[in-house]
Amino acid sequence: xxxxxxxxxxxxxxLPTVFGYIGIGLAxxxxxxxxxxxxxxxxxxxxxxYSGAAQFVIVSMLTAHSPYISIVLSVFMLSARMIxxxxxxxxxxxxxxxxxxxxxxxxxxxxxFALSMSKLNYTQQQLSYPWLNAANIFAxxxxxxxxxxxxxxxxxxxxxxxxxxxxxLVAMFIGLLYLQIIGDKGxxxxxxxxxVLLVLVLTYVGMIFIPSSLLVLVVTLIACFVGMGVQHHxxx
Amino acid sequence: xxxxxxxxxxxxxxGLVTWxxxxxxxxxLKKFNMPKLLQEFxxxxxxxxxxxxVFDNMFTQHLGHLPEPNVPNxxxxxxxxxxxxxxxxxxxxxxxxxxxxxxxxxxx
Numbered sequence: 001x002x003x004x005x006x007x008x009x010x011x012x013x014x015l016p017t018v019f020g021y022i023g024i025g026l027a028x029x030x031x032x033x034x035x036x037x038x039x040x041x042x043x044x045x046x047x048x049x050y051s052g053a054a055q056f057v058i059v060s061m062l063t064a065h066s067p068y069i070s071i072v073l074s075v076f077m078l079s080a081r082m083i084x085x086x087x088x089x090x091x092x093x094x095x096x097x098x099x100x101x102x103x104x105x106x107x108x109x110x111x112x113f114a115l116s117m118s119k120l121n122y123t124q125q126q127l128s129y130p131w132l133n134a135a136n137i138f139a140x141x142x143x144x145x146x147x148x149x150x151x152x153x154x155x156x157x158x159x160x161x162x163x164x165x166x167x168x169l170v171a172m173f174i175g176l177l178y179l180q181i182i183g184d185k186g187x188x189x190x191x192x193x194x195x196v197l198l199v200l201v202l203t204y205v206g207m208i209f210i211p212s213s214l215l216v217l218v219v220t221l222i223a224c225f226v227g228m229g230v231q232h233h234x235x236x
Numbered sequence: 237x238x239x240x241x242x243x244x245x246x247x248x249x250x251g252l253v254t255w256x257x258x259x260x261x262x263x264x265l266k267k268f269n270m271p272k273l274l275q276e277f278x279x280x281x282x283x284x285x286x287x288x289x290v291f292d293n294m295f296t297q298h299l300g301h302l303p304e305p306n307v308p309n310x311x312x313x314x315x316x317x318x319x320x321x322x323x324x325x326x327x328x329x330x331x332x333x334x335x336x337x338x339x340x341x342x343x344x
Contacts (some may be wrong), residue, residue, distance in 0.1 A: 164337030171333025
């Protein structure tokens with residue numbers, strides 16, 4: 001990664017993460033085929049719902065004949081953390097037009113969010129519309145293509161787990177977390193590591209009683225509160 | 237599997253919900269300034285959310301009981317972290333993680 005913020009650099013910066021989308025998108029496509037969802041359904045879900053975790057939940061809830069409202073509500077709880085990621089990114093686009101803000105928000109994902117946070121460490125805390133737009137569009141296309149491809153391949157591959165494809169995204173987040181910790185100079189390293197440790201403890205304890213759809217959101221909110229409190233206190 | 241029309245309704249409903257979560261913060265922050273304290277709060281979002289997404293995959297949840305360590309995922313995380321430290325390349329990290337997990341599942 002470098003300090004360039006044009007469209008081409010956006011594509012180049014996103015390229016290494018595309019493997020992650022393809023892995024998990026294929027896995028989703030295969031699972032959706034196994035659940036009896038037609039190729040056009042898998043494609044539309046990738047294009048319209050556009051959320052990896054939510055799409056897996058939808059397929060399993062459809063299979064379990066869950067009521068409509070509980071499917072939508074689960075997806076909302078799962079997606080509520082995107083309010084946080086969008087808020088974090090939106091700050092850097094305040095001077096862009098409303099239409100551009102809406103467009104960037106429409107295609108923002110956990111991964112392009114994480115990529116943006118890494119990029120900030122190379123650009124003196126700047127992001128640009130062409131750069132994020134390129135990252136978003138690239139990620140969106142790769143996700144849609146992989147979801148469709150996985151569904152079409154569904155009759156050939158019955159268990160995607162065998163190939164470890166479902167781990168592509170986890171590994172990518174491990175990498176992005178590492179890059180974030182070493183790159184973010186705004187927060188002291190010791191505080192960052194403390195937050196990571198706190199998140200580990202909260203996740204472990206939270207799993208006992210917080211439903212999985214809410215866990216990441218609740219844990220993130222608590223960890224941010226504690227981190228903010230510690231940093232604020234240290235400044236006084 | 238339910239009818240295609242029902243599937244389409246589910247896609248549209250969930251699509252609207254995810255879109256609102258994504259877009260509303262952009263719309264609101266375009267109009268209003270963010271308080272300093274909220275900015276400080278948000279500066280912890282990247283490290284906290286990424287850590288939460290990683291650790292979420294390291295355990296299997298059994299509501300009402302202690303979570304069970306997901307041993308294959310934890311084992312596959314170690315070479316992924318090493319790959320991160322050595323290469324700093326997301327592509328290499330993802331390939332190392334996937335290949336390790338595939339190997340572990342093959343052997344187990």
